[in-house]
Amino acid sequence: MSETVLDVRNLEAGYEPGVPIVRGASITxxxxxxxxxxxxxxxxxxxxxxxxxGLVPITGGKVFLDGKDITAAPAHTMVRLGLAFVxxxxxxxxxxxxxxxxxxxxxxxxRREIPARIDEMYAAFPDLVRQRRTAAGNLSxxxxxxxxxxxxxxxxxxVLVLDEPSAGLSPKFVSMVFxxxxxxxxxxxxxxxxxxxxxxxxxxxxxxxxxxxxKDRHEGIASELWNDPVVAELYxxxxxxxxxKTPHAGKGDAA
Amino acid sequence: MSLQFIVDGLLTGxxxxxxxxxxxxxxxxxxxxxxxxxxxMAWGTYATLxxxxxxxxxxxxxxxxxxxxxxxPLIVALIIGMAFTALLALLLDKVLFARLRSQGQxxxxxxxxxGASMALRSLLEFTFTSRPTxxxxxxxxxxxxxxxxxxxxxxxxxxxxxAVLVLGVHLLMTRTQTGRSMQALSQNAALARIVGIDxxxxxxxxxxxxxxxxxxxxxxxxxxxxxxxFMGFDMLLPMFAAAIxxxxxxxxxxxxxxxxxxxAEAGAVQLIGAEWRAAVSFIILMAVLxxxxxxxxxxxxx
Numbered sequence: 001m002s003e004t005v006l007d008v009r010n011l012e013a014g015y016e017p018g019v020p021i022v023r024g025a026s027i028t029x030x031x032x033x034x035x036x037x038x039x040x041x042x043x044x045x046x047x048x049x050x051x052x053x054g055l056v057p058i059t060g061g062k063v064f065l066d067g068k069d070i071t072a073a074p075a076h077t078m079v080r081l082g083l084a085f086v087x088x089x090x091x092x093x094x095x096x097x098x099x100x101x102x103x104x105x106x107x108x109x110x111r112r113e114i115p116a117r118i119d120e121m122y123a124a125f126p127d128l129v130r131q132r133r134t135a136a137g138n139l140s141x142x143x144x145x146x147x148x149x150x151x152x153x154x155x156x157x158x159v160l161v162l163d164e165p166s167a168g169l170s171p172k173f174v175s176m177v178f179x180x181x182x183x184x185x186x187x188x189x190x191x192x193x194x195x196x197x198x199x200x201x202x203x204x205x206x207x208x209x210x211x212x213x214x215k216d217r218h219e220g221i222a223s224e225l226w227n228d229p230v231v232a233e234l235y236x237x238x239x240x241x242x243x244x245k246t247p248h249a250g251k252g253d254a255a
Numbered sequence: 256m257s258l259q260f261i262v263d264g265l266l267t268g269x270x271x272x273x274x275x276x277x278x279x280x281x282x283x284x285x286x287x288x289x290x291x292x293x294x295x296m297a298w299g300t301y302a303t304l305x306x307x308x309x310x311x312x313x314x315x316x317x318x319x320x321x322x323x324x325x326x327x328p329l330i331v332a333l334i335i336g337m338a339f340t341a342l343l344a345l346l347l348d349k350v351l352f353a354r355l356r357s358q359g360q361x362x363x364x365x366x367x368x369x370g371a372s373m374a375l376r377s378l379l380e381f382t383f384t385s386r387p388t389x390x391x392x393x394x395x396x397x398x399x400x401x402x403x404x405x406x407x408x409x410x411x412x413x414x415x416x417x418a419v420l421v422l423g424v425h426l427l428m429t430r431t432q433t434g435r436s437m438q439a440l441s442q443n444a445a446l447a448r449i450v451g452i453d454x455x456x457x458x459x460x461x462x463x464x465x466x467x468x469x470x471x472x473x474x475x476x477x478x479x480x481x482x483x484x485f486m487g488f489d490m491l492l493p494m495f496a497a498a499i500x501x502x503x504x505x506x507x508x509x510x511x512x513x514x515x516x517x518x519a520e521a522g523a524v525q526l527i528g529a530e531w532r533a534a535v536s537f538i539i540l541m542a543v544l545x546x547x548x549x550x551x552x553x554x555x556x557x
Contacts, residue, residue, distance in 0.1 A: 078452035
């Protein structure tokens with residue numbers, strides 16, 4: 001099997017000391033894969049991925065990128081180390097033009113490399129060329145997501161990490177974003193994403209993990225996971241465990 | 256009424272505007288109102304004065320440049336003074352603001368800046384006394400330029416200097432990676448870190464620009480009016496008014512806000528009397544904010 005790019009071991013993280021949100025989660029991402037992290041609301045998915053990107057304090061465990069320990073690396077050094085993160089919301093600079101949004105992310109590139117790299121991004125995301133002088137805050141939801149992804153890709157990351165790229169988008173844009181991610185993987189970029197929209201994410205993913213209460217509880221091949229009864233229990237809450245008392249288990253109960 | 260108020264207003268406006276750039280940058284990037292900014296002006300001016308005196312003691316009397324009231328020593332001293340004021344701002348950030356900022360409460364940093372302002376001012380009074388002093392006591396002949404307006408060579412030179420500095424800062428903010436990083440940090444600090452911007456270095460640049468421009472504004476006051484320990488503190492409210500009027504975070508806004516307030520003050524002195532000087536700028540400020548609460552060049556947070 002191909003080499004491991006991102007290796008997260010027993011990660012513990014949380015905003016306040018003594019109140020961990022992520023409680024010992026481990027995943028690996030191999031070169032060229034799309035790995036999806038699923039989980040019910042409040043499972044700590046977002047905190048997990050933010051901790052990897054250096055945005056939530058890590059209290060235990062290790063994160064390795066290409067074999068290098070990046071556990072304690074500050075957030076602003078992540079792009080240089082090869083990890084580019086796309087937050088769920090507020091992932092563009094709204095008052096700056098589309099082009100300046102791309103340029104501002106080029107800090108680690110050689111100065112003479114930047115114009116060509118921006119052109120490559122425009123070639124990959126033609127929608128952005130037409131809007132290059134527009135303030136990014138005026139873009140549609142789907143275009144914002146494109147810009148955020150282009151901005152992350154511009155620095156040749158070893159792994160692209162996304163926090164719920166489909167959140168808040170209309171169904172039309174959701175499929176567009178996932179097609180875009182599938183296309184990016186084809187160009188050789190490794191992708192790790194956290195996603196609420198399990199069906200769409202599993203359709204493009206290679207492997208997936210299910211995170212519950214801050215721990216990785218299940219791992220599998222993405223295409224098989226959708227029909228996996230354990231996942232249905234853990235994630236969808238459709239079939240509550242027999243032993244567990246779950247008064248609020250089914251969303252459909254109220255109806 | 257005489258149109259002389261236009262020249263007077265533009266000059267006062269330039270001083271206010273150069274100071275307001277620092278205020279607006281500190282506010283938008285570090286997210287607090289720095290009440291010590293006026294005292295950076297005064298410290299920069301006294302530092303420049305000290306260097307001018309030192310040069311005078313070393314090289315003897317130096318002839319002024321052309322029709323101006325000052326020679327090369329003041330220009331050299333101004334550059335040294337700008338560097339000194341930038342260092343002072345960096346030092347104050349390191350020992351005071353940065354520590355309090357990391358604890359999160361903006362109001363604490365604001366109050367600390369108020370304390371720093373008083374301490375800096377008292378130190379100046381202690382060292383240089385509160386008696387006014389001057390760069391030059393030479394009297395300049397104002398040249399008539401038509402429409403009853405008169406202007407001195409110093410005033411022309413300082414207006415040009417302001418224009419060059421404002422243009423320079425504007426280009427820095429909009430055309431360079433440093434400027435884009437500053438914009439990015441003011442719009443979304445978390446995302447700025449994610450895209451690889453080192454917040455600490457951007458904060459340093461912010462203080463350097465703010466401090467250096469405060470020094471220039473102070474020296475302008477020193478050349479055209481007089482040098483006193485309170486010279487910067489007295490500019491504080493007009494500077495904040497200009498920054499808010501122009502829209503917090505906007506460099507062109509801060510300068511335009513400064514010019515509007517400068518012109519309004521000068522006009523008010525002529526029309527309704529000098530005692531209304533300060534009031535007029537606030538009436539204008541409030542009027543603009545009622546119509547456009549985000550200021551002239553301000554942009555709504557999205």
